[in-house]
Amino acid sequence: MSESNIIIQENGHVLTVTINRPNQLNALNRETILELHEALKSANQDENIGVVILTGSGEKAFVAGADIKEFANFKPSEGQELSAWGHEILFNYIEAMDKPVIAAINGFALGGGLELAMASHIRVASDNARMGLPEVSLGVIPGYGGTQRLTQLVGKGKAFEMIATAGMINADEALQWGLVNHVTTPEELIALAEKIAAKILKNSPNAIGAAIRAVNANFKDGLNGYDKEIEEFGRCFGTPEFVEGTTAFMEKRKAEFRK
Incomplete structure (x- = not known):
């Protein structure tokens, strides 16, 4: 099954959702966020689905951030509404799902992309992955849970460093800080996510x-x-x-x- 911005593949009890905007490095726009919500909501209600794998299409990016052109001219009230909407419909929704969500991070996971991965329950990364929250370089802060979930995962000091410098870390450093669970080659990334899913599926x-x-x-x-x-x-x-x-x-x- 395919939507305009995502590809959905069901294999047994595992649903793989691929964000499919490779020309935009899989950036999250409102339409993609809505499609992800509908796919995840359907998976959460489907008794046949036990695990969801989230990944990005192409070799360059998991999700390289939000689609900045959608909100570049927003007023403060519109920015606040956008953040609240995103929290409710996607990022908080993933975190609260009954089915475990595994983020398979291939390439860049920046801004909203890293926030999407952090909302997931388990994260695995390819060894070419790069992660960061560059929002302060645009005059704004992470708005989809980044300030909270990054702090929970890597601690206050490292979170401050990553957010304030707007820098990226590589997969090995992400593993060292507990931001991801495992690192593997790009070729083995989905197989590793599926291996973890198979272990989960043995349990209640x-x-x-x-x-x-x-x-x-x-x-x-x-x-x-x-x-x-x-x-x-x-x-x-x-x-x-x-x-x-x-x-x-x-x-x-x-x-x-x-x-």
Whole structure:
């Protein structure tokens, strides 16, 4: 299945969504953000889908940022509305999905592209990837969660450095700082993402969704992550997947959570 700005491929329980604007280095415009939202919303509601892989088309870029020409003439109120809209419809939406999202970062992941990767649950990068938040060089700051998620992932000091210098880091440095989980060659990038997806698919979909909600609660104002963990832990006991998982363990067999 193909949309105007994305390509959607389903393989078993894995959905791969490729941002397909190679002539614009896969920059995010409003239309692409909307298409991504619809594809991800559909995947999140589809019981057959267990994992989503996000990547970019071509060899140069995952996503090289937002489409600047769309907002170059915005007023302050319009800029604030754009940021709030993007948070709600895509970046926060990905973070809160029940299905794990793996960002396969091929090439440049800058600005909104890095923010898209950071909203994902797991990040793998090709060894030619370059990552950064260059917004201050344009007289603005990251507006799709970059100031918050980068700090969560690499710490306050490194986040300040990356944002204030508007510089890029390479894949190895991103791995060193915990910004990505794994680094591999461009040729093996999708295969690595699929290997991680296969490991995820062996486990309880309900428990994975519960774990995502519990982990995210630690970073939400007004929520106590420990309380959320207790709530989600208890809720798991009432599911058929808990019965299957514990029964399989006691019977010394592999649990079967998916058809």
